[in-house]
Amino acid sequence: GAVVSQHPSWVICKSGTSVKIECRSLDFQATTMFWYRQFPKQSLMLMATSNEGSKATYEQGVEKDKFLINHASLTLSTLTVTSAHPEDSSFYICSARRGEPQHFGDGTRLSIL
Amino acid sequence: QQQVKQSPQSLIVQKGGISIINCAYENTAFDYFPWYQQFPGKGPALLIAIRPDVSEKKEGRFTISFNKSAKQFSLHIMDSQPGDSATYFCAASMLGAGNQFYFGTGTSLTVIP
Numbered sequence: 001g002a003v004v005s006q007h008p009s010w011v012i013c014k015s016g017t018s019v020k021i022e023c024r025s026l027d028f029q030a031t032t033m034f035w036y037r038q039f040p041k042q043s044l045m046l047m048a049t050s051n052e053g054s055k056a057t058y059e060q061g062v063e064k065d066k067f068l069i070n071h072a073s074l075t076l077s078t079l080t081v082t083s084a085h086p087e088d089s090s091f092y093i094c095s096a097r098r099g100e101p102q103h104f105g106d107g108t109r110l111s112i113l
Numbered sequence: 114q115q116q117v118k119q120s121p122q123s124l125i126v127q128k129g130g131i132s133i134i135n136c137a138y139e140n141t142a143f144d145y146f147p148w149y150q151q152f153p154g155k156g157p158a159l160l161i162a163i164r165p166d167v168s169e170k171k172e173g174r175f176t177i178s179f180n181k182s183a184k185q186f187s188l189h190i191m192d193s194q195p196g197d198s199a200t201y202f203c204a205a206s207m208l209g210a211g212n213q214f215y216f217g218t219g220t221s222l223t224v225i226p
Contacts, residue, residue, distance in 0.1 A: 006156070034213065043202060043218045044157070093156045101147050102206075102214055104156035 003027055004096045006105030014113055015086060021079045021108045023094030029074035030096035035067070038091045038107070050077055084112045116140060117205050119217025126224050132190040134220045136203035139184065143205040147214070148177065148188045151200045160201070161188070193224045 003026040011019055023033060032051050036044040048069050050056035056069035066088075068080040077096075081088055093107040119136045126132045136146075144165055149157035163170045163177040163186065170177045176189040190197055203217040 004156075041219075041221070043216050046213055049213060095156075100145055100206075100208070101159050101162055104149075104158065106156045107154070109154070 004094065004103045004105040006094050006108055008108060009106060010109045010111075012111045012113065013084065016083055019081045019084055019110060021081075021092055021094070021110075023077045023079070023096065023105055025075045025096040025098075025103070028096070028098055030077075030098050031074070032097045033071055033077040034095045034097070034102065035069060035077075035079050036093045036095070038093060040091075044093065047079075081110065084110070086112045088112055115218070116215035117203060117217045119203050119220060121220060122218065123221040124223070126193045126222065128193060128195060128224055128226050130193050130224075132193045132197065132222055132224070133187060134201055134203070134222070135185065135187045136205075136217050137183075137185045138205045138215075140205070140215075141184070142207050143215075144208050145206045146177070146179065146186050147204050147206075148175075149202045149204065149216075151202065151219075157202060190222075193222075195224045195226055198222055198224050 005024045007022045035047045038044050046059050047062045048056040048058045050069050050071040052071050052074045058064045071077040089112045091107050095102045095104045117138050147162035148160045150160045151157040161172045161175045163179050165181050174191045179186045201220045204214040206214045
C-alpha cells in the first residue's frame with residue numbers, strides 16, 4: 001500500500017526555536033498534502049491543505065506565519081513551527097492524497113520545553 | 114459545526130464479540146466515507162471505505178453499512194480481538210484530491226480477553 005513517511009517522529013526543543021517536520025510520499029505522487037494537529041484523545045484538527053507549487057490554504061484560527069508550510073514537490077511537504085512555545089507542543093500528522101484515499105504519516109510528537 | 118458525528122466515544126467489547134461504531138453526516142455532497150484505525154503514537158491507517166452507491170462493504174472481519182437516506186454509516190467489527198483495541202475515526206469527503214476529509218470525534222475501542 002501507499003506509504004507516507006514523516007520525520008522526525010519525536011522532537012524536543014527549547015522554547016523560541018524553530019522546528020521543521022518533513023512529510024514524504026514514498027511510492028506515489030501526491031497532488032495534495034494535509035497537515036493535522038491532534039491533542040490527546042481527540043480527533044484530527046486540520047491545519048492546512050497544500051498543493052504542489054502553490055501556497056498552502058490554512059484553516060481558520062491557524063497562524064500561517066507561525067506554521068510555515070512548503071510543498072516543494074509532488075512527494076515532499078514541510079511544516080516549520082517557528083519560534084515554538086510550550087503551547088505548540090502536540091502531535092502533528094501529515095497526509096498525502098492522489099485521488100482516494102488519504103494516506104497518513106506516523107506523526108511527529110513535538111515537545112517544547 | 115461538526116460535519117460528521119460519531120458515537121460512542123468509547124466502547125468495551127469482549128473478545129469474539131461484535132463492535133459497532135456509528136457515524137452521521139449532514140452534507141449530501143459527501144461521496145466517500147472511509148474508516149481509519151489509529152494506535153497510540155501512530156498515524157491513522159485506512160481500514161475500509163465505501164461510496165454511496167452501495168449499502169454495504171465487507172473486508173475480512175470489517176463491514177461498513179451505509180444508509181444514504183438516513184445519512185448514516187457504521188463500522189462493524191466481527192469476532193473482535195484484543196489487537197483491534199485502538200481508536201477508530203470515521204470520515205467523509207467529496208471526491209477530488211484537494212477536498213479535505215471531515216473526521217468524526219473518534220471511538221476508543223477496548224477488546225477484553
